[in-house]
Amino acid sequence: MTTLSDHRLERSYFLQDVLQVARSMPGKYLVMQNAGEAHRFVITDVEAYRGEEDEACHARKGKTGRTRVMYFQGGVLYVYLIYGMHWMLNVVAGPQEEPQAVLIRGLQSINGPGRLTRHLGIDKTYNEEDLVRSSRIWLEDNPASEGRIITRPRVGIDYAGKRWREKPWRFILQDH
DNA sequence: AGCAAGATCGGT
DNA sequence: CCGATCTTGCTG
Numbered sequence: 423m424t425t426l427s428d429h430r431l432e433r434s435y436f437l438q439d440v441l442q443v444a445r446s447m448p449g450k451y452l453v454m455q456n457a458g459e460a461h462r463f464v465i466t467d468v469e470a471y472r473g474e475e476d477e478a479c480h481a482r483k484g485k486t487g488r489t490r491v492m493y494f495q496g497g498v499l500y501v502y503l504i505y506g507m508h509w510m511l512n513v514v515a516g517p518q519e520e521p522q523a524v525l526i527r528g529l530q531s532i533n534g535p536g537r538l539t540r541h542l543g544i545d546k547t548y549n550e551e552d553l554v555r556s557s558r559i560w561l562e563d564n565p566a567s568e569g570r571i572i573t574r575p576r577v578g579i580d581y582a583g584k585r586w587r588e589k590p591w592r593f594i595l596q597d598h
Numbered sequence: 599a600g601c602a603a604g605a606t607c608g609g610t
Numbered sequence: 611c612c613g614a615t616c617t618t619g620c621t622g
Contacts, residue, residue: 505614
């Protein structure tokens, strides 16, 4: 018998380049399992951060205590605190030693990267969690997903140079 | 040891 | 538009 969990995304998906991963992520499910109950949320809004050369990426200054997880192979979570208040949820992408990550900015019915982690109870204990093996959080393909993806410049990165500010690396599911 | 900045949010 | 709130990374 086929169950939805057979749709869990495997390693090969996350090993793709971050731009491929990011633009195909809207429409997929973020699954949270607690007390044996799985809750599925459609991902609607993401951004790609790509390598040390990307002036908007945390890895622009190389490997540090905080960014070391970005150098892991794709499929693990990068969770960090911003402004002393909000947990940001990122999915590491690409092969080992290539620092790339997808910031999840919105879910169906929960907009905003800080609001969604608060709603789901995601905090620093999720940092470095492996989406391919975890029993409390993973991603699933959504065969029924339809809807167009629109692109926009990334948000909140005024510190980056113009060339990087203007990259259309935000991917939003149309009508959300 | 001290400091400035930050991939945000909610209230004026 | 501004303040909250605290970790991180850089400087000395």
